[in-house]
Amino acid sequence: MEHAEIKKLIASYHEGVLESAQEKAVKAHLHTCSECRQEFEDMRKFEEVMQKMALKQPTKETWEVYWSSVYNRLERGIGWIFLSIGAMILLFFGGYKMVEGIIKDPGIPLLLKVGILSFMAGIVVLLVSLGREQIFVRSRERYKEVQK
């Protein structure tokens, strides 16, 4: 095997995952090539550093309350759904009653009625548009770069 080919195999040689013939070839080459020996030594040092590295452990209490935090989040999620449904019903009903009141009130000038109704129609259109956009965004793949 050529020097360049051997150099590529040094990491695998270090991990001990080479086939027997390749392993013998790399071993023999390391006796004669100082550059590859240096590469092997760097790989050994690298693995040594990486093996010593660890992520810091959290406190014991973190694990003790972990499930209750997840449970609370689950519960809160359901709470938000009910809250949103209730808010939508209230808004719809309140808006309907308000529009009805404005139209039926003879004391409000026609121009003001048109202004208020136009303002409310604008809010409804914007809310529908934003809602539709959210549904559209959610239905699309957001993580194209993540391989499944």
Place this chain on the structure above:
Amino acid sequence: MAQETSLCASRVLPGTGVNIVPEETSTERQLLERVRRGDREAYQGIVQRYMQAAYYIALGFVHNQQDALDISQDAFVRAFRKIKHYDPQKRFFPWFYRLLKNLCLDHIKKHRRRREIPLEDVQVFKEEKNNRELKEVLWKGIEELPFEQREVIILRYFRQYSYQEIAEVTGKPLGTVMSSLFYAKKKLKESLKKYWYSD
């Protein structure tokens, strides 16, 4: 020869007593069946089984203990809500891992401009004096890796997964995992070489 294990084997992270990826048992499958029917109490068993793996993987990606905790818990909430999409014929953890990874990726995108890495919160060296400079070089090197290379480094060195386990969890072919790891190690080694031979 390095021993390759699959996700079916239960192993412990050296020096911590923490299960790397717990073995999937028939009890777990029964729990998942109940979870699919909306049983929240059954979900407790699943969460407790995988919470440490989820937390450490998230910590590897986002380098902040509180964020890692939030993200891993959010991933469990999301998994519960989407449990109908989970195929019970397959292992739970690789499916859950995809949700977790997407949340981490989302977080990384949002906090791309956050420059300071609170190393003391994240990374420690076992059996050695606290070498801040070396930690910085290493962590900066990991930060600069493309996402798929960072992913294999985290799973390989912070979770001690075998190649086979990484392939199973990420859903990538074994060859792709090996090649990603090869290039990631090459880049990290270059960063370290500058540190080792800078004098």
